[in-house]
Amino acid sequence: MxxxxxxxxxxxxxxxxxxxxxxxxxxxxxxxxxxxxxxxxxxxxxxxxxxxxxxxxxxxxxxxxxxxxxxxxxxxxxxxxxxxxxxxxxxxxxxxxxxxxxxxxxxxxxxxxxxxxxxxDRAATEARAAKGVGVVTTPENRWGRCDIKTVALLPNVLAKQKARAAGAYEAWFVDELGFVTEGASSNAWIVDRDGRLRTRDTNANILRGITRRTLMEVIAEEGLALDERPFTPDDAKTAREAFITGAGSLVLPVVSVDGTPVGEGRPGPLALKLRRLYIERAKATAV
CATH class of the missing domain: 3.30.470.10 (Aminotransferase class 4, branched-chain amino acid transferase, N-terminal domain)
Structure with a gap:
């Protein structure tokens, strides 16, 4: 059938x-x-x-x-x-x-x-996570209510196409102050040079990611330091690690931003650990 x-x-x-x-x-x-x-x-x-x-x-x-x-x-x-x-x-x-x-x-x-x-294909997605993905940045040009999960996604479509044309997996929007807001279909994260997890707060023009929220519960249980604080593309390029979250990507390591390697240019240990812990939580609580 x-x-x-x-x-x-x-x-x-x-x-x-x-x-x-x-x-x-x-x-x-x-x-x-x-x-x-x-x-x-x-x-x-x-x-x-x-x-x-x-x-x-x-x-x-x-x-x-x-x-x-x-x-x-x-x-x-x-x-x-x-x-x-x-x-x-x-x-x-x-x-x-x-x-x-x-x-x-x-x-x-x-x-x-x-x-x-x-x-x-979970095997394919695990292989992607093991390799890591690249992101490109693009100017924020969406409407002011990205907290609503509307189907009006043309800016996201164009951003994704920009990423694909550059051989990258995702695009990160950058606002007028130079800070990353979120991805075209994901939330954006880094592990900064001090080892703190950082992601944009939901008071900014971003979607209230459900995978993001669940991962925050995992992070709290693990006793990890978390800042809901904006970061720039340069912060990401000099970070220890980076990753994205979403229902489709789950927790997916980012290994380059605009062609610049992040950390050692391969998936970081914390991103991989959080992916494993998130999937365990998701499977255990699914209905």
Missing amino acids: GRVAYVNGRFARHGEAMVHIEDRGYQLSDAVYEVWALFDGRLSDAEGHFVRLERSLSELSIPMPMSRRALTLVLKEAVRRNRVREGLAYLQVSRGVAPRDHAFPKAPVAPSMVITVSAV
């Missing part, structure tokens, strides 16, 4: 699933999304992703399409139908279908909801 998608109450073959041409997510990017990592067919960091989904929808005045309990059941059924054990579950909720107009529909419409599931 091929891939299966869920669209507005129905499961359909992935290649035949579709949304209405006047869906506001398609027309206006009037939608939000969430991504869960899957370990052994279970949703990782489930609570955090549900909380962030509810917050993103609330910030845009879009109602939840169904209760959290019902949504959990639908997500799990989508995973089951796709027979994916290791992978990603993607959820998108738009304001719904209405004649195209920038303002909200005058008459209430039901939100649209799409779920897709894809497999991940």
